[in-house]
Every structure is written in structure tokens, then in C-alpha cells.
Amino acid sequence: MGIISKAAASAHRARPFYEEHEISDELKSVLEEEAKHLVGARRRSTEDAFEEGERFDRIATLLPEGTLEKWAVECCGYTARHVRTKRAVHRNLQAYKEILVALAVGPTVLGKMSAATPEQVEQIIGFASTHDRLRVQDVTAIMSGSKEDVEEKPELDPYDVGGPDGLKAIIGIKVRDGMKSFVRHIEEIRTHVLEALPKNNIVKKDLAAKIHLTARLANRELESLVQFVRPHPNDRHTMTSTELPAKSGWEKVSRLLYKMGSETSWPDKAELRTWLETEVVPLLNWVVPEKGDPVRPEVKADVAASVVASANAVADTSAPAKTSASPKAKASSRPSLEENLARLTDGFAAIMTGDFKVPASDDDAIPSVAEALAKPEKRFQRPAFIDKIKPTSPPTTAA
Structure with missing residues (x-):
């Protein structure tokens, strides 16, 4: 038929x-x-x-x-x-789709994997990357914790793995965790701005004090993520970062963060509100969109009304933060941090072989600037290498 x-x-x-x-x-x-x-x-x-x-x-x-x-x-x-x-x-399994497609895992095997925990999925992918074919019985053995049918491989610290595989692993850690930190800092800056806009009197000194260190840090994070290093054109003994394309969207973001990183470079009080409404918020929304995909930022005065409306929504649903950390309450229309990271990390996958022993990171492990300054620096906790976007709840097969 x-x-x-x-x-x-x-x-x-x-x-x-x-x-x-x-x-x-x-x-x-x-x-x-x-x-x-x-x-x-x-x-x-x-x-x-x-x-x-x-x-x-x-x-x-x-x-x-x-x-x-x-x-x-x-x-x-x-x-x-x-x-x-x-x-x-x-x-x-959506978070692992790219690597599962690359490994050509069959639909029947995928069905079995769909009930696995994130840790089991990582183990299954590691097994599949070193074998010609992944079978249902392989997945069953891994999920049941069987040691008989599954090869035991030593756990490796990616920082001790040489060659392309080790380099891919630590680059993946840098990009994934670096982007997570950068996004949080942009959201922290935006929250402070949106809380200030509904007020009749914006106190420049107070707002700048909350933002300038975070903006300075975010600018360095952006530089670390997207710019290369080269010898200075006029002094080969000095190493310097390359420049972003002039007048590009990300170059505007970099300049804005640099400007916000110095309290003395902010506009005068008479121009402060206009600057926040027509330049700062639109650019921050472009970096971490509230709705839809990022588009080229066009700083226009006619967006001011929507910016104020967004600020009022935040003011109505959340109280001002008592510390420099961003408040937990968000406007209902704003995507979660995980959704923003998913949008930014779409298409990125660090494909590695071997079982790397990498501690899982906690989303709350990244402190605000004030918290970071208040305690000694610790070595950065690295998440599991294949965990591009960790599921926020246990897998379920319920309809």
C-alpha cells in the first residue's frame, strides 16, 4: 500500500x-x-x-x-x-544531537538512550567514539552499570591529555564556561540598568558603582573569547589583542563595555537616561536577546519607549538587588540563562575521545564581581566535557 x-x-x-x-x-x-x-x-x-x-x-x-x-x-x-x-x-538528547548524528547512532539505540541520565549519556558517547558500532546491548550494559560487556577505560584529566584531543577538551571547557560567565555578567549589568530607568532621578554615581567593575570584567571576558593575540605592530616585544572589525556589532559591544568600565567616562546626568535607553539596553539585548535571535544593533531613539516598558516590567516584578549580584526575579518574557546559552552555543561541539575526569560545575558557582573580590581565588571548576547544555531536570519518557 x-x-x-x-x-x-x-x-x-x-x-x-x-x-x-x-x-x-x-x-x-x-x-x-x-x-x-x-x-x-x-x-x-x-x-x-x-x-x-x-x-x-x-x-x-x-x-x-x-x-x-x-x-x-x-x-x-x-x-x-x-x-x-x-x-x-x-x-x-537534544543537547547531544550533533555528536550523536556524527556518530550515526541508530534510532533504536537512541530510544534506549533516551531514558539514560546525563552521566550515562556521556559514558555511552565516550564508548561509541572508540567503537565501530553502538548496539542496544552496549547501552543497556552501561545503563545497568555492568562491567562485563563494557570496556573500562582510565579516567583522564583533560589538562593532562596531549595532542588535538586534549586541546579540544580544554578549549571546550574555556568556551563553555567563559560564555556562561560572560552571559551572566551582561544580564547583571542589564538588570541594574532596567531597575534604574523607571526612577524619576537616576543617581549616576550609584548606578556606575554597581556596574563599572562588572562591565570591565565582561569586556575582558569578551576579549578572551573572541580576539586573537599578536605582536604589537609598532613593538614586536609587546603582545597585544587583535581588534574586532570596525563598526561591527561586537566591536560596538566591546566599546560600550569599555566605556561602562570607567565611572568617569559615563555621560553627564542630563544625557544619562537617553544613553541608557537608546544605546546601552539595545546593545545588551542584542548580546543576550530577550526574544528572538540577535540582529545587528541599530541605536535609535525610537526604541526608548520599549526599553522603558521593559524597565517598568522589571520594577513591577522584582525589588532592587541588595548586592552587586543580579536579582533572581526576572521579567516573564525574558529567556532563562540556559535558553540564552543554548542560543549562543548552538553549533558548538568539542568532539573528544577518552574518558576525561572533569567535575560537574554548578550554575551558581560563578560569583558576582563583589563576591569574587570578597574571597580568595580558587581554581575554576570544570564541567563534564560533553555537557554543552545540562538538562535542568531528570530525563523522562512521559508524554
């Missing part, structure tokens, strides 16, 4: 479902189109497995709550277990 015939037969079987739940004709057409894709899907590649899970999640938002599995059974001929497994693959 062809794909079209299968889809038509499924649509006929699903008619009672549509009538029972009073599905409109317009939505019915959308659902039947989705069903055609599902019925005709190859489901042979790693990409296909993730795409199918994503499609099920999307369809779930169109249907009455709790009816996805019944729809999939009646309209597509799938079992409820199949639907739960595919959604779990999309939800629980």
Missing part, C-alpha cells in the same frame, strides 16, 4: 477522534498533513529520529491536552510507547 493510501486510510480511521474532540476542518487539514509526513517517514537515520520526536511535540500543542497518543494510534497506526520514546529522544 502506498504512502498516500496509508494516509487516507489513517485519516478515515481518525474521523471518530476528530468528531469526539470537535476538531475544526482547518486544524484537521493541518493534522492530516502532519500524519502524511509521519506515515511516510523513513525513520532510518539519527536526524530522522530527532525530527520525528520534534514533530510529535509540535502536534501535541495543536491537539487537546493528553490526546496526542490516541491521535497517533488512530491516525498514524503508531503505538503509544513509540510516541513517548520519540518525544523522549527529542527532549532528553
